[in-house]
Amino acid sequence: MRDRFTVVGRATDCHLFEGDGVQAIDEDNVHITYTPERVRFPEEIAGWRRAIEEEEERKEAAGLPHRWNNARFAVERVVVTRTHIAEYPVLSLALRDADYFDFLTTSLNLDRRQKNGLTLREQYLEGSDPVDAPSWMNCSLGVNVALETGKDGKMLFSRRSAQVAGPNSGRWNSSANEGLAQQHDLPADGSPVSLHAVARRALLEELAVHDGDGTEIELLGLGLDVVNHQWAVFCRAVAPELDEAALRLRWTRGVTDKWEHDRFAFVDADAESVLGFIADEPESRWTPCAPTLFYLALVRGAVRRAGGDPVARFLVEQAEQKVMRERGL
Template identity: 40%
Template sequence: MTLKGALTWISTGGGGLLIGAVLGLLMTVGFEDPLKKRLQRIRRRSRRLRPRRRTPNVAEFEFGGVTSPCMIVAGDGTEAIREELVHLVVSDEPLELPAELAAWRSEIATEEQAKRAAGAPHHWNGDCFAVEELVEERTDRDEEVEIFLQLRRTDYYSFLASQHLDRRFRDGTTPRSRWIDPVGHRRAPAFMSLSIGTSVLVITTDHRVLICQRGPNVGSRPLHWGVSADEGLSAKLDSPSGLPPRLHATARRGLCEELSLEDHEYRLALLGFTIDTERHQWDSVFVAYAHDLSSEQLDRRLQRSAKDRALEIESWEFIPFDVRSVLRRLTGGLPARAWTPVAPVALYLALVHEYGRWRVERLARSQSNRLRRSS
C-alpha cells in the first residue's frame, strides 16, 4: 500500500474506528486499571482503620428554617474539590435488577413505547451510570479531599423503575424497606442508586445567583424550583469512547446546553456530593462564577434561548447572592414554591464557599429563631 493510500484508509470511517478502538483500549489499560487497583487498596485500608458506621435511614438537611430530604455525603463547601482529584471508575460487571424491579422496568418500557407511537411526550431509554460506592480520601502531601466514585453502567428505564421507593411488592415490602432502611442511603445497593448528576449554581458579576424552575416534562420533579443547571451523566454523551466520564465535563455540558454558557466564560468549582433521601438520587454540587456576564446580560441570553432551555427550564430569576436574601427566597413568597431537595443544600454550600461557615450558620440561626417566633 502506498503512503497516500495508507493515509486515505486511516481517514476513512473504518480506519478511524479501528484506530479509535485501539487508542481507547490503550487509554483504558493505562489509566483506568491503575485507578481500580488504587481504589481497591484504599478500600482495604479503610476497612482496617475505620469501623463501619451505619448511615441514618432518615436524613433531612436543615438551613435557616428550611428543611429538605437531602444529605451531604462528601465536601463541606469551604474548599473546592479539585478536578484532577475526582476519579470515576466504571466497573465492567453488568448491573442486574432484582426480578420485581425488572418487572416494573418492563412496564415502564411498554408505557413509554406506547406514548412514542401515539406521538405523545415520552422518555427515551438512554444509557447512564449507577453509583456502586463513593470513597473519600486525603492526598498525602496537602491532605486535600480526593474522591473515588465506583460506577456501573445502567439505563434510564431502570432508573425510573428504582424511583418507586414506596411502591409495595406482593409481600407488602417496598424497595425502601428492603434495600435502603436496613443499611442507610450511603450503603444502599447499586441497583437502587441508578442516578448520578451535576447541579450547578451560576453567580453573575453583579453578585446574583440564577435559580430556575424545571420544565413540565422532565423525568424528575417537574416544575420544581432548583439550581441554575442540572445534568445527569450520560454514557453516550459523556463516555462515547468507553472511557470513564468526568463530572466537571458533564457540568460544563449542562451549562452549555441549558444556559448557552461557554467554558471560558466562568470558573467552575465542585463543592460536594449529596443524596436525595426521598428518591435516593446521587448528585454533585458545583458553583460557576461568571467572568464577565451580569445578571441582565445572562437574562437576555436566556431569552434568546439555548439548546435545551425550552425542554429543561420553565422560568427563571436572579436573586442577590447573600445569606439573608437566599433564605428569604427559600422560605417566603406566595404562592409557596416547591423546591428540589438539592437546591437548599447547593445554596448553602455555595454561600459557605463565598462567606465562610461561621458567618453563614450564624445568620441561618438568626433566621430560624425569627421563623419560630413568628409561627
C-alpha cells in the first residue's frame, strides 16, 4: 500500500511518510498531543499479551535473562500539513499509553494466525493502509539520529548489538536511536513531548554527546518500517567541536547504553563516501530505515552548504549515480 525508499539501487523496507531532506521541520511546527488512556487489544490479542507477560515473569523469577516492561507510547494518529503562507511542513502526532509488552505482542506476532484465519500483517498492514492501523498496532515510535562530527567531517554509523531484542540486532543502524519512553520523555510539568529532546537523549545515552558540545539538531522527516511496522523520526545532528578520536575516548570511559552497539564506523561525510559505505555493506546488514535517514542527512547538508538552494539535493543524486556506476549496480 505504501512505496518504499530506494537508495543505491535498493528498495528498502522504509516508507518515507514526510520529508525530503531539503527542508527541516521547525521545532515549533511539531505538535504532539498525549491522551493518558491505554491502548485496547481485541480479546484474542490481549491473550497473546498475557502469555508474553507471564513468560517474562517466569524467566525473571528463575533468574534467567528476561525482558523488562516499561511505559511507552502508541501512535494514535499522524497528520502532516503545511503552514498557509510559506508552506512550511507541520507534523502532528497523537499519542496514548502503551508499554513494552504491548509492543512485543504485535511485533513478535505479525505473522501469527488469528482465529479468523488472518495474520495481523494481512489484516492491518497489507489489507489496508498501514498508516491507518489501530493504535494498538502502533506501539513503536523511535527517534533516529545521523551524527556528523564537525572537527573531522565524519558521519557515524552504529551497528546494533546482538544483545538488543528484535529483528534489527546485528545490523547497521542510525548513529543513535531511542524509542520514546514515558519515564524519560513525558515532561513532569505537563508540557508536550519534544522529539528534539528525545534526539538529545539518544545522543547522550548511546554516544556520550552532551548538551555542552553545542550539537545542532534538525528534524528531517518521518518514516514507517513497513515490514516490522515501526514509526521512525529522522534527525540530523552536527557536533562542531567533536571528532572520532574524542568520541572513541569518551566511550572507553563509559556510556549509559554502551551495550546497545557493538561496532562503529566513521565515514567521510561527503555523499560519495556515505553512499559508497551503504552500497558496500550487504543489504541484509541494514535496518530498514537507516539508509533513508543517512540519505536525508546528506541532502540537508548539501542544501545548507549551498545557502539553502534546494537544487543542491541533486548533488547527492549525482554522487549516488557515480557510486552505482563504479560498482555496477
